Amino acid sequence: MTEMLKGTLEGIVLAILSMRAAYGYEITAWLRDQGFADIAEGTVYALLVRIEQRGFVDVEKVPSEKGPPRKVYSLNAEGREYLEEFWRTWSFLSDRLSQLNQGDK
Template sequence: MIPSQMLKGTLEGCILGILSQKETYGYEISSQLAAYGFGTIPEGTIYPLLLRLEKNGLVSAAFRPSELGPKRKYYSLTPVGEAELQQFIQNYAELSHAVGNLLSALKGDADHE
């Protein structure tokens, strides 16, 4: 299980990544995150993030009929959201590289003890 504090800074970018694949709704986003190994992300975490992304113009939302009950709010990436996703990908790659370097150095130190 990934600690929630570690997730906080990356979850928005990951949601943008999911939305770059196709338009979808909150529960499906949560399910996809779980399928990628994020564990169970509560809807109380997903929906406020989606609202913030929508307010910031990174995603757009529209209610659509559902075959299984009430209408669902579907989210899609905007051009601004696509640019933000590309920035997230670049920033995350840099962060991942830096953390990998640090962990390799720590492992190297442990090997010498």
């Protein structure tokens, strides 16, 4: 399960950011609320760095009431294109896996 999740976590985070801008802890909390309890905060932050480097998100530093400014991530046009490709790939794989599963019965 963990290895499968690692392969899809980037798409999941981009999907979250397609709904609204968020900072790392918010994303981690949302994932945990959705049942992804084993995801470490450090994993999400490392992923955010990668998607920022790949140019999929815009980043704004927003003052925080406690501590340094927060980096708030929002999906940009390039990120939306990548997310669309992720969903196409996901649909393809999902369809094929369903066919395989039905073939076993």
